[in-house]
Amino acid sequence: MNYETVIGLEIHVQLATKSKIFSAASTAYGAAPNTQACAVDLALPGVLPVLNKEAVHMATKFGLAIGAEVAPRSVFARKNYFYPDLPKGYQISQFELPIVGTGHLDIELKGGETKRIGVTRAHLEEDAGKSLHEDFAGMTGIDLNRAGTPLLEVVSEPDMRSAEEAVAYMKKMHALVTYLEICDGNMQEGSFRCDANVSVRPVGQAEFGARAEIKNINSFRFVERAINYEVERQIDLIEEGGVVVQETRLYDADRDETRSMRSKEEANDYRYFPDPDLLPVVISAEYLEQVRAELPELPEEKKQRYIDTFGLSPYDAAGLTASRELADYFETVIEKTGDVRLSANWISGEMSARLNKDDLSIAESKVSAEAFAGLLLRIKDNTISGKIAKEVFEAMWNGEGSADAVIEVKGLKQITDTGAIESMVDEVIANNAGQFAELKSGKDKLMGFFVGQVLKASKGKANPAQVNELIRKKLQD
Amino acid sequence: MSDFHTLSLSDLAGLLQAGEVSSQQLTEYFLARIKQYDDQLNSFITVAEQQAMQAAEAADVRLKNGHTDALCGVPFAHKDIFCSEGLRTSCGSKMLDNFISPYDATVVHQLKQAGAVMLGKTNMDEFAMGSSNETSYYGVVRNPWNLDCVPGGSSGGSAASVAARIIPAATGTDTGGSIRQPAALCGITGIKPTYGTVSRYGMIAFASSLDQAGPMAQSAEDCALLLNVMTGFDEKDSTSLERDKEDYTHALNLPLRGLRIGLPKEFFAEGMNVAVDAVIQQALQQYKAMGAELVDIELPNSHLSVPVYYVVAPAECSANLSRFDGVRYGYRCEHPENLTDLYERSRGEGFGAEVKRRIMVGTYALSAGYYDAYYLKAQQLRHLISDDFKQAFETVDVIMGPTTPGTAFRIGEKSDDPISMYLSDIYTIAVNLAGLPGMSIPAGFANNMPVGLQIIGNYFDESRLLNVAHQYQQGTDWHMRIPKGFE
Known part of the structure; x- marks a missing residue:
């Protein structure tokens, strides 16, 4: 039998506010355990939450960027469950009335066509702390530095039909939130992670199959692998006459498999109710317009501009606008060289290849945009050939100095005599x-x-x- | 001078400002009274003698330097629900018996700034859940008017200690009547301001949408002085209201001629103690004599107050008390075997029966499948109850009635009957549900026990309530009576 995969993602976007969503403690990553947890984060008796305005601002930007309705009135609710790294015994989240309503994000498929993925909602909530099981024999350590870090949970419609689409959606979302500067996008530190809801159904069947929710996946590669593993597992199960049960599963990257965490029956009754310590978040039309005016050029707009004014192909334009850092890099190089075609070719070609090889992002490039432009200028004025330029680039990457310095030291200047x-x-x-x-x-x-x-x-x-x-x-x- | 305890807070403040007595003298005096009398009452959980004497010394320096804050140097006590830095803050519970607060509640901070001298923390029902002070881990508080009777609750320690004049004034909190009911049963004056007027930061939460702190003292004038310090916008409390600072003493002396007093027929219905009714009627006649007009009104949904309250308050408390889990502070059971055992035994052993009852009721009311029928329904009814008052205040200036259906009951009389206990707050609860200001003032005695007159005002009408109370106290001396054995 042929099966169709159905995927929906819940992406947790850690908002790049300086302080926590309900307290003044810093959100900086990597501090010594419990040094960034104030009385409110520790849930001492008597403390109260106060909403960080910047978190609302960021959520509003996001809502506008995905064409969603930003709710004129949204409400924080308490999600009740006990866990040692959840100090209050409830998480402040949004339930019935989230700040961001229905929106969408378009992804590019392999064939060049685009597909619209629906966003059901996005809501603000606080992160929990961390339980450290390794360092304490027979005990668990609790680090509450992360407790109260603002998250925007973006819930998609079950619109994706393959792991590739899910990855494309996740990458697009990653680009968007970093463009908006509402998230640092650092997946290793958990600033951008997702839960994937995966189910399969026989092709042609209208209703969805039972879904597994794979928790806490923090890389594009793992999303792809986890989904593919899960799809295979579910199909095998059905083929063998088994039944897929609704449950929460964990992806183990080391073993490349998903494992059951808890079934629906064991699921908590979170007893959501509006948090009486916080007022509803009210967003006026004026505020909305003010935020709209602040929005930067978004990836789609930028891509179109590259096509229209630079004459780039849609493929090249999409590649160069995949992240804000890359687009910024590209634009700096153009500005210095005045040559769109040369800049585009070299960034999409040599630079991208080099970054891939070292598994680095453009922000981590060993050659700055200015230095890179310096190299291209020497090609342009015939000081070196394209072939020699590759050698010069390699030297620059290895820290041997600017293009001119490398050309000089290595005597690579083109002979024009x-x-x-x-x-x-x-x-x-x-x-x-x-x-x-x-x-x-x-x-x-x-x-x-x-x-x-x-x-x-x-x-x-x-x-x-x-x-x-x-x-x-x-x-x- | 040896009868400072017969003076009001305002009088003591006057003596301090005039330099006729030092804060240290007063502090020693009242500390001595606590030592002498509190064995009978059990109204204090913690007496902070050393801290108090240091604060008094500092206050005396400020007074000498011409400091004119009205409360500078005046001794008082905090209900043990307010977090106070460096001191145990128990909330009347075994759960927090070992909790030394690392910070001051906003109310504690404000009174410290004003130079008031805190002598200690008063006894209370565990986590403010109770109407008799019998649920305290630290034992029952006795009513100074009859040591076999309860002082009311949950601010029972504050009420009893002020009534016995072992302290000039104290703070309290009121979620369903916890200031007004004990004030009535102990014969003192207490006011619960409009929700959002006094910061809740650092006040250990029972039911967040209902909790409100206020002063408990001998007179309306004393309450006004305390309110002047306790109120004000606090950015640490999102439900705190941004309003201009008000001088609550400014309207005390306004005449009451033409005041329209609403008498809800539901507050004078059957079931009310005859002797209590007589006292209230007499007080109303006195108001009439002062030129007020008595108007019959209706609060048709008031019979829903108790059931609504006993859904909303437990629901909120079930979440508010989740933080007491034995993990970070407070009581932790011995040798937990695993996480579940740690939770179950720490909470099972750390909380008393009434607290556990309310957590369970609240958890049930919020559960999937029951939420709509209980919590949501209760919230809808809450609006109806508020609307009743809104309508009433279109025709009257204040509403009056008895604070409680009867006088102080005997210790143990209702402790096994939660429903009957819950009904002792039948007249006070609606005020919290609506977020309105309400106060209780001594209006006489029934069977030798004090009777409280409740005065309810419109939102932010604290000044008027205090005015209405003060004018009555100018012509009566009920508020100046001191129980036998404590003179």
Whole structure:
């Protein structure tokens, strides 16, 4: 039987506020345990939450960016459950009335077409602390630094039909929140993570199959693997005559498998009710307009601009706008070089390849946009050839200095002195008289051989165009 | 001078400002009274002698330097629900018997800033859940008018200690009547302001949408002085209201001519103690004599107050008390075997019966499948109850009636009958549900026990309530009576 996969994602976007969502404690990552937990985060008796306005601001930006209705009135609710890293015994979240309503995000599919993924809602909530099970024999350590960190939980419609679509959606969402500067996007630190709801159904069946919720996946690669594993598991189960049960599962990256955490029957009754310590969040039309005016150019708009004003292909434009950092890098390079085509080719080509090789993001590039532009300028003014430029780039990547410094130190400057090139041409012709005669008699494909020989003699420094021209001149002599 | 305890807070403040007595003298005097009398009452959980003497010394320096804050140097006590830095803050519970607060509640901070000298923390029903002070882990408080009777609750320690004049004034909190009911049963004056007027920060939460702190003292004038310090916007409490600071003494002396007093027929219905009724009628006649007009009104939904309250308050408390889990502070059971055992035994052993009862009721009311029928329904009815008052205040200025259906009952009389206990707050609860200000003032005695007259005002009408109470106290001396054995 053929099966269709149905996927919905709940993405947890950690908002990049300086302080926590309900207290003044810092949200900075990596501090010593419990040094960034104040009385409110510790849930001491008598303390009260006060909403961080910036978290509301960021959620509002997000809502506008996905074309959603930002609720004029949203309500914080208490989600009740006991866990040692949840100090109050309830999490302050939003339940019936979230701040962001229905919106959407478009993803590009392999064939070049786009698909619209619905966003059901996005709500504000506080993160819990961390339980540390490893460091204490027979005990559990509690670090409440993360407790109260603001999260925007973005819930999608079950619109995705493959792991690839889910990854594309997640990447698009990642780009969006970093464009909006509402999230640092750091997946290793957990700033952007997701739960995936996965089910399968026979092709043609209208109702959904029972779904598994895979918790806390913090990389694009793991999302893909976890979903693929889960889909296979569910299909195998059904094929063997089993029944998929609704449950929560955990993805184990080391073993590349998902494991059951708890079934629906064991699920908590969270007893949500409006938090009486907090007033409803009221968003006025004026505020909404003010935030709308602050919105930066979004990925879709930027992509269109690259197509319209730079004449880039939709494919190149999509690639260069995939992250705000990359687009910013690209625009800086264009500004310095004044050459869109050269900049686009080199960033999509050499730079991307190098980053992939070292598994780095553009923000972590060893060569700054300014330095990179310096390199491209030397190609543009014929100081070096494209081939030599690759060598210079490698040196720059390895910290050997600016393009000019590398060219100078390594003596890679292109030879443009006609006299010098001509003597090299003469030498090559003299050493290959037979082939030259053949070339002269019309065997044109030997042209490449002669150019190559001259370039080789010049150690790649001779200007290929000049070499070409000189050989042609010799043919006419 | 040896009868400072017969003076009001306002009088003592006057003596301090005039330099006729020092804060240290007063502090020593009242500490001595606590030592002498509190064995009978059990109204204090913690007496902070050393801290008090240091605060008094500092207050004396400020007074000498011409400091004019009205409460500078005046001794008082806090209900043990307010977090006070460096002191045990127990909330009347075994759960917090070992909890030393690392911070001051806003109310504690405000009174400290004003130079008032806190002598200690008063006894209360556990987590403010109770109407008799019998649920305290620290034992029952006795009513100074009859040591076999309860003082009311949950602010029973504050009420008893002020009534016995072992302290000039105290703070209290009122979720369903916890200031007004004990004030009535002990014959003192107490006011619960409009919800949002006094910061809840640092006040251990029982039911967040109902809790409100207020002063308990001998007179309306004393309450006004305390309110001046206790009120004000607090950015740490999101439900705190941003309003201009008010001087609650400014209207005390306004005449009452033309005041329209609403008498809800539901507050004078059958079941009310005849002797209590007689006292209230007499008080109303006195108001009439002062030029007030008595108007019969209806609060048709008031019979829903107790059931609504006993859904909303337990629901909120079931979440508010989840933080007491034995993990970070407070009581932790011995040798927990695992996490569930830690939770179950820490909470099972740390909380008393009434607290557990309310947590269970609240948990039930919020459970999937019951939420709509209980919590949601209760919230809807709460609106109806508020609307009743709204309508009433279109025709009257204040509403009056008995604070409680009867006088102080005997210790143990209702402790096994929660429903009958809950009904002792039948006249006070609606005020919390609506968020209105309400107060209780001594209006006489029935069977030798004090009777409280409740005065309910419209939102932010505290000044008027205090005015109405003060004018009555100018012409009566019920509030100045001191129980036998404590003179």
